[in-house]
Amino acid sequence: MTGSPTVRRRRLAAALRRLREQTGMTADQAAKEVGISKSAISRIENAQVSVMPPVARGLLELYGVEGEEVDALVQVARDARKRGWWQAYDDVLPDWFEVYVGLEAEASEIRAFEPQLIPGLLQTADYARAVIRAEHPDAPGDEVDRRVELRMRRQNSDTPPKLWVVLDEAALRRPVGGAEVFAAQLRRLVEEADRPGRTIQILTFGAGEYGSMGSAFSVLTFPEPADPGVVYVETRAGSLYLEGQQVREYSRVFEHLVATAASARESRDLIQGAIDEL
Incomplete structure (x- = not known):
């Protein structure tokens, strides 16, 4: 599941935008030179669409790139046009979430905060089914099954990212799916807390107010410096997909949440305590 075309498209978009800006050329000028529209340049540079390899080569040569660097970036353009495994789920995967799944597939680390629910990468199938049914009450059973299958597939990466999750204690108290399903989910959470590369912390009710109380978010980082x-x-x-300064701002918020939450060892005990109380 490595080599995400979503990440490749994003990498190429950033390179093309940077190279154009270095030449001092406007998007309109570049578009006219290679015979495409200004809006197409905008979509390419914002990673909204994949760029055809001949167009990528034309833009790179226009920007003065030569030799092996051209060939390398054109190969990135080819890779960006390949289908990711998740595209087999187009019937239940909205465009805005397809981007996330593509990024998640190549992330080296994900730091996530969830105020209400266990995050998808840690959900059991039954817990996921209960959540999905609540979110899509009119969906037929086969559609729900497909959505659950997609969520489970996301958990089976050959190179899983490091995962650091901060959960509000509310996530340990809301019996999603009923007592039996929820108990199994909490046991899964304990198992995940014991796995290498997994850190789970609980932000207890006793912590009082804190930043980002009502807003879940994830910060994804990637193995390649170019991403x-x-x-x-x-x-x-x-x-929303936020970059640059906003990544640093959310990272600071996450650091504050980590400092405010119970330690990983204390959090494991809190999860076990929630199981014992069911």
Whole structure:
């Protein structure tokens, strides 16, 4: 599941934008030179679409790139046009979330805060089914099954990212799916807390107020320096992908949450305590 075309598209978009700006050329000028529209240049540079390899080569040569660097970036363009495994789930995968799954597939680390629910990468199938049914009450059973299958598939990466999750204590108290399903989910959470590369902390009710109380978010980082980090914020209507300074701001918020939450060892005990109380 490595080599995400979503990440490749994002990498190429950043390179093309940077190279154009270095030449002092406007998007309109570049578009006219290679015979595409200004809006197409904008979509390419914002990673909204994949760029055809001949167009990528034309832009690179226009910007004065030569030799092996051209060939390397054109190969990135080819890789960006490949299908990711998640595209087999286009029937239940909205465009705005497809981008996230593509980024998640190549992330080296994900730092996530969740105020209400266990995050998707740590959910059991039954817990996920209960959440999905609540979110899509009119969806037929086969659609729910497909959505659950996609969520489970996301958990089976050959190279899983490091995962650091801060959960509000509310996530340990809301019996999603009923007592039996929820108990199994909490046991899964204990198992995950014991796995290498997994850190789970609980932000207890006793901590009082804190930053980002009502807003879940994830900060994703990638193994290649050419792929800058990104913040993912999901809303009911879609999602936001934030970069640059906003990644640093959300990282500081996450550091504050980590400092405010119970330690990983204390959090494991809190999860076990929640199981014992069911």
